[in-house]
Amino acid sequence: MHCIYCKSNGPFNKEHVIPQSLGSFSPINPTIQSTDGLVCKNCNSVTFSALETEFKEDSWEGVTGQMLNVTGSNSVRILGNNVTMKCFSGIKDSFFDEIFPFLKLQNQKFVIDVKPQVRIRNYGGEDGYQVFSVEALERIKNESTLSKTKLEEFNRVKDRLKMSGKNNVAIFTGGNDPNDNTQLNQAITLIREYGITYNENQRKFTEAPRDPNVRFEVGMEGKITPNACRLIAKVAFNYFSFGSLQDKMQGVLYQQRFDQIKKFVLGKNNIIREEVIVEVSDDPITIHDKLSGNRFPGHTIVFFEEGGKIFSRLTFFGGKVYKVLLGECPDELLNSNFGCGHLFNPFDHSIHNLTQQPKINPSEEEVKQSFGLYRRIDLSGLNS
Numbered sequence: 001m002h003c004i005y006c007k008s009n010g011p012f013n014k015e016h017v018i019p020q021s022l023g024s025f026s027p028i029n030p031t032i033q034s035t036d037g038l039v040c041k042n043c044n045s046v047t048f049s050a051l052e053t054e055f056k057e058d059s060w061e062g063v064t065g066q067m068l069n070v071t072g073s074n075s076v077r078i079l080g081n082n083v084t085m086k087c088f089s090g091i092k093d094s095f096f097d098e099i100f101p102f103l104k105l106q107n108q109k110f111v112i113d114v115k116p117q118v119r120i121r122n123y124g125g126e127d128g129y130q131v132f133s134v135e136a137l138e139r140i141k142n143e144s145t146l147s148k149t150k151l152e153e154f155n156r157v158k159d160r161l162k163m164s165g166k167n168n169v170a171i172f173t174g175g176n177d178p179n180d181n182t183q184l185n186q187a188i189t190l191i192r193e194y195g196i197t198y199n200e201n202q203r204k205f206t207e208a209p210r211d212p213n214v215r216f217e218v219g220m221e222g223k224i225t226p227n228a229c230r231l232i233a234k235v236a237f238n239y240f241s242f243g244s245l246q247d248k249m250q251g252v253l254y255q256q257r258f259d260q261i262k263k264f265v266l267g268k269n270n271i272i273r274e275e276v277i278v279e280v281s282d283d284p285i286t287i288h289d290k291l292s293g294n295r296f297p298g299h300t301i302v303f304f305e306e307g308g309k310i311f312s313r314l315t316f317f318g319g320k321v322y323k324v325l326l327g328e329c330p331d332e333l334l335n336s337n338f339g340c341g342h343l344f345n346p347f348d349h350s351i352h353n354l355t356q357q358p359k360i361n362p363s364e365e366e367v368k369q370s371f372g373l374y375r376r377i378d379l380s381g382l383n384s
């Protein structure tokens with residue numbers, strides 16, 4: 001057994017095909033198991049772990065996942081080096097720019113969910129910050145008496161808040177009128193229980209837009225960094241590897257033809273991005289997305305053969321579509337049935353395959369069998 005990425009002979013770890021920060025799925029969460037012996041501990045826990053944290057905190061996709069809180073996390077961590085976001089209130093007041101724009105899914109669209117929150121500056125650098133919803137802080141405090149683990153969690157958050165220093169804390173709450181401080185006072189009392197004496201420097205009240213046509217909007221700006229590209233290429237190769245494993249064809253993964261993408265994922269040499277991520281576009285992957293004009297709000301991943309090469313196309317949260325070159329297609333894989341594709345829904349955790357007749361409530365075994373190298377990819381369903 002050798003690691004498909006670095007060729008080491010172990011020890012091995014389990015590796016999620018899709019980073020956990022982008023959601024979890026059921027009835028199976030596609031994972032390369034440690035007993036499969038395909039991804040070593042060093043690649044998984046050192047190299048990829050750092051890459052995934054950076055992606056979560058500093059890429060459009062990762063930050064979107066945090067805005068939607070697909071993992072049910074207690075706090076949001078934003079590095080702010082490559083991605084910045086603003087909450088536009090539509091009322092020409094920059095006040096709302098400071099609020100972290102949580103999102104929720106409504107009628108297949110993301111809309112702003114203004115949540116009372118505590119924001120701490122100076123996370124991982126000058127531009128970074130961490131946000132706790134008041135609701136999460138309340139829950140952590142209330143649950144701290146339930147068990148030792150819950151108490152430890154409370155103490156961890158307490159230490160984190162204390163560390164930031166009281167001058168780096170900002171509270172955002174709502175109210176019915178300028179004199180309604182109920183929510184604010186509750187939040188101040190709450191953070192006092194976390195050991196923070198809130199000495200107010202400044203207080204501001206701004207009226208939210210009352211016109212139902214004026215909506216909050218999020219403005220996000222950012223660049224696609226080389227490390228984000230490495231992570232995206234890794235998900236594409238993981239997905240292909242997981243399919244190979246289901247068909248007991250994982251031997252092909254060690255062929256030299258896949259060396260370039262592996263080196264790119266490991267960040268070991270100077271492969272230029274365009275050689276691996278050959279295209280970044282807004283073109284929908286599936287015909288359904290194209291015809292409906294709406295993007296699937298979750299993740300779409302496919303791989304297919306084109307001109308003797310294997311490509312993957314993937315997108316997260318209906319964002320940019322990345323076309324990734326995995327490598328030359330081995331002769332032994334060339335088959336008219338070659339290719340596979342899935343939709344991953346991080347909101348209801350469901351998986352839908354794009355390659356077989358959709359089935360309502362498939363069994364765990366049926367979902368597992370939908371992954372593979374030859375799953376009769378329905379090219380009519382792809383927007384090619």
Ligand SMILES: [Zn+2]
Binds near residue numbers: 005006007008039042
């Ligand atoms: Zn390795």
